[in-house]
Amino acid sequence: MGDDAAGQPDPTVPDAVRTVLVRLAAEVLTTIEPADVPPALRQVQRFAPRRRATAGALPLWSALEGDAAFRARVARVWAGARPEVAARLGRGTSAAPDEGTASGSAAAEPDGQDAAPGGGAPRIADASPLDVAVGAWLLRPGGWDGTLAEAAGQLVAGPADADQQATLADALDALQRAEERTTVLTAQLGEARTRAEQAEEDAAALRREQRRLRSDADRARSEARRAVADAEDVLAQATAARAAADEALESAHALRRVAEAERAQVRQEARVARDLAGVRVRLLLDTLVDAGQGLRAELALPPVGDRPADLVGTSAPVPVERATSRGRAASDPALLDDLLALPHAHLVVDGYNVSKAAWPGLSLAEQRRRLVDALANVAGRTGAEVTCCFDGQEGPRPPGSGPRGVRVLFSVGEIADDLIRRLVGAEPRGRVVVVVTSDRQVADDVEAAGARVVPSATLVARVARL
CATH class of the missing domain: 3.40.50 (Rossmann fold)
Known part of the structure; x- marks a missing residue:
């Protein structure tokens, strides 16, 4: 779709076109996921389907004008319902007035469109002015403002078109009421089916619960028998472990007695060795003392007369060469x-x-x-x-x-x-x-x-x- 021409204000949209656009936007809003709804229309989506086009007309119109993504979504829905009109609007629009040429107008005619009198917007054969106006405003191809103005003039000038518009509006109202009734009946049918399915599910759940309880009882009896057998095995293992522990304890007591005996023996040997060392030292000391006394008697050493303090003089020491x-x-x-x-x-x-x-x-x-x-x-x-x-x-x-x-x-x-x-x-x-x-x-x-x-x-x- 082309964007709006720069510097050109949006043309005036007739009330009939605006009404169709708002109703179409309300129908599209019903199909949008809540997460993808524009923030300005989230409150409108919560309205009842029959009230969206009336109570939410202003937010819907504002979203169509200001939100290009929402307008593009509505345009895709409209183009899917009227593909021929949408295709002709996309191919057969003429250039802007200051760029239009005779060749451009002639090129559009083979596609089933007739040039408007005086070089204006093209006319699309077999399409009502209301559809052309709605499609031009939504798709916005090149020269869409001229196409919208031309279709709006035809809507105002032709009473037959006005009757057609009224008939179309009535048909849309009847279609909407039928859709709302269908929706209500479908909802009631769905509720009845849901209640029936729920009842069947409840019955199946009760049957499953009964089977589960029986299975649980059988499993509990089997587990009880296994538990008794396991308890007997554990008791036997505990008895064997107790006997092994008693044997290990007795062995530990025996080892302790052996260790205490060895420690007493080591202490006795250490005591004997200590006494022997003392005797040897005493014997050596006595030998040294006796040897010293014998040496003193042999050398006839006189008693010591001088003391170390008597030999310390006050004169300065004489420097001597250190022995090396x-x-x-x-x-x-x-x-x-x-x-x-x-x-x-x-x-x-x-x-x-x-x-x-x-x-x-x-x-x-x-x-x-x-x-x-x-x-x-x-x-x-x-x-x-x-x-x-x-x-x-x-x-x-x-x-x-x-x-x-x-x-x-x-x-x-x-x-x-x-x-x-x-x-x-x-x-x-x-x-x-x-x-x-x-x-x-x-x-x-x-x-x-x-x-x-x-x-x-x-x-x-x-x-x-x-």
Whole structure:
């Protein structure tokens, strides 16, 4: 269907056409599912069928004018009832007045339509003006407003058409009343059939209920017999389980008695072993005491005259060289070789303390590089674990430039001295840990923790020989 021409108001619709359209819309509204009814017509659909076209005339007309989907639904119903008129309206309408040509008018004539006098809207043969007006308003093909105006003029001018319209209206009223009567009779017949079917269903339901009750009774008796048999089986199983539980309990009591006997035996053996150990210790202690007394008598040791407090002087202590491995001095590079030759030795180096003593004129980065390279040689020759500690953050280093066999650590939130103390404290007692530093405070602390201390100059001399 074509849309309304832009800027053109809807032509005036005659009352007869409006009445037919409203009645047709009321009939179509009856066939629409409630979910598809336009919101404005839901109240009208609840009216009685005979009252929809009169009481709901205004909402129906408004829906026809404003709701294109509802108008299209009504148009499809009208076109299905009058297919020839609908087809001719779709094919034979002429163009708008400003575009009409003689050829266009001539092309419409073979389809059974006659051009209106003066080049107006076409006339459709064998169709009443009322049908043409209703179809033009619903289908709205091109030039439908001229077709509607032409049909409206014929309705007003021809009394015969008016009589035909009245006859058609009466026929529609009679048809509607017949349909309403048919609907009432159909509803009554349906109610009677429904009551009869309901009665039959009730009788069938009663029969089914009777059969069900009989079946339930038979099933209940069968289930009762099965329940008795099941109860007897459960009782037998419970009796067997009780006997098995009694046997298991007796076995558990026997195991408990055996365990208590074994525990008493273990306690007795432990008591004997404890007494034996005490006797052995006492015998060893007596042996040591007797040996000490015999040694004192053999050596003719005099009684102790001085006490430790008498030997503590007030003069300043004289610095002495700490005793080292094989009598070597701490400054002897061979001492470092002896210490690193011990199994699982760990060499911890105070980085800047050594590098500044070895290469004072170089930058810190160059000092670090040279020291780490030298320590890599030491690690490769001795096989010892080597850790070098520096203050601050590590500078940028190219990928793959890390030393082999040397662990390089930089202190974060602390100084390198504290990092060295924590490394020594983490090692187990008895492992050979050698700390290279000239910081006396660090040396005292790590020696107290069990490490060996070597001055920085010793490592510098050792590295110079490589």
